[in-house]
Amino acid sequence: MKEAYPKSNQLETAIQVNNLSFFYGVVRALESINMTIFENHVTAIIGPSGCGKSTFIKALNRIGELEGKVKTEGEVQLYGQNIYHPQVNLNQLRRQVGMVFQKPNPFPMSIYENVAYGVKIGEEKVQRGDLDSIVESSLKGAAIWNEVKDKLHKSALGLSGGQQQRLCIARALAVKPKVLLMDEPCSALDPIATTKIEDLMHSLRNELTIAIVTHNMQQAARISDYTAFFSTDESRIGRMVEFGETKQIFSSPVDSRTNDYVSGRFG
Numbered sequence: 720m721k722e723a724y725p726k727s728n729q730l731e732t733a734i735q736v737n738n739l740s741f742f743y744g745v746v747r748a749l750e751s752i753n754m755t756i757f758e759n760h761v762t763a764i765i766g767p768s769g770c771g772k773s774t775f776i777k778a779l780n781r782i783g784e785l786e787g788k789v790k791t792e793g794e795v796q797l798y799g800q801n802i803y804h805p806q807v808n809l810n811q812l813r814r815q816v817g818m819v820f821q822k823p824n825p826f827p828m829s830i831y832e833n834v835a836y837g838v839k840i841g842e843e844k845v846q847r848g849d850l851d852s853i854v855e856s857s858l859k860g861a862a863i864w865n866e867v868k869d870k871l872h873k874s875a876l877g878l879s880g881g882q883q884q885r886l887c888i889a890r891a892l893a894v895k896p897k898v899l900l901m902d903e904p905c906s907a908l909d910p911i912a913t914t915k916i917e918d919l920m921h922s923l924r925n926e927l928t929i930a931i932v933t934h935n936m937q938q939a940a941r942i943s944d945y946t947a948f949f950s951t952d953e954s955r956i957g958r959m960v961e962f963g964e965t966k967q968i969f970s971s972p973v974d975s976r977t978n979d980y981v982s983g984r985f986g
């Protein structure tokens with residue numbers, strides 16, 4: 720059994736969320752979320768369907784804005800800088816705060832090019848030899864190097880679903896993000912592929928900070944250091960009910976709604 724709780728008492732803040740509300744058009748989906756996401760730890764966001772978990776993590780790199788007319792109130796600070804400041808460079812933000820989605824989404828190109836793509840379109844010029852080593856270290860970092868090292872120039876679409884998801888993680892790692900957001904990254908995967916991603920998350924937190932949305936409470940308990948429980952009611956507005964160390968949220972939650980959810984009484 721691996722340790723899945725804070726490694727030290729020395730907690731640094733990677734992301735600070737202050738009074739965050741989110742609207743799709745005029746419809747409020749999230750209300751006044753306050754949360755600290757600690758550096759080099761895994762934070763799980765759990766809660767029933769429709770409570771705004773995906774909306775929340777997509778607000779942490781402003782990728783939710785690609786979904787049309789949306790509005791945000793409040794503040795999200797990444798290492799002290801408000802990502803909603805009008806002068807923020809969105810490409811740069813999304814390199815610093817990478818994202819992996821529910822369904823693996825490799826580009827229809829080779830394994831190598833998938834990983835190299837983000838590096839090539841970046842502002843810094845990279846030499847071919849350096850690119851090769853970034854591709855190799857990213858694939859190693861995503862624990863897929865041994866499976867693909869002999870077919871780097873084959874199409875990524877020929878990989879299994881679990882391999883594609885690790886490739887997408889390698890692609891995100893290649894641009895050296897500070898934070899990795901994962902929106903139900905294992906929901907399309909079988910148990911073996913899921914275990915590989917979970918092991919990977921465990922080792923990746925030494926280098927970066929992870930926030931993961933999961934429907935799977937056992938998974939949240941296994942892999943996260945901190946857990947935020949979100950919920951909603953007939954208003955359909957998502958709110959954070961409770962946040963704490965994962966072991967506390969699962970063993971002695973303060974709020975009865977959290978207790979009902981983690982003990983399987985609703986959701």
Ligand SMILES: Nc1ncnc2c1ncn2[C@@H]1O[C@H](COP(=O)(O)OP(=O)(O)OP(=O)(O)O)[C@@H](O)[C@H]1O
Pocket residue numbers: 743748766767768769770771772773774775786955957
């Ligand atoms: N693009 C969108 N346009 C309008 N409303 C949306 C959009 N995406 C989500 N919503 C609404 O926002 C609310 C929160 O949705 P969200 O997907 O964030 O919840 P969730 O907790 O991640 O749900 P699930 O667990 O089912 O994936 C829901 O009422 C949903 O219908």
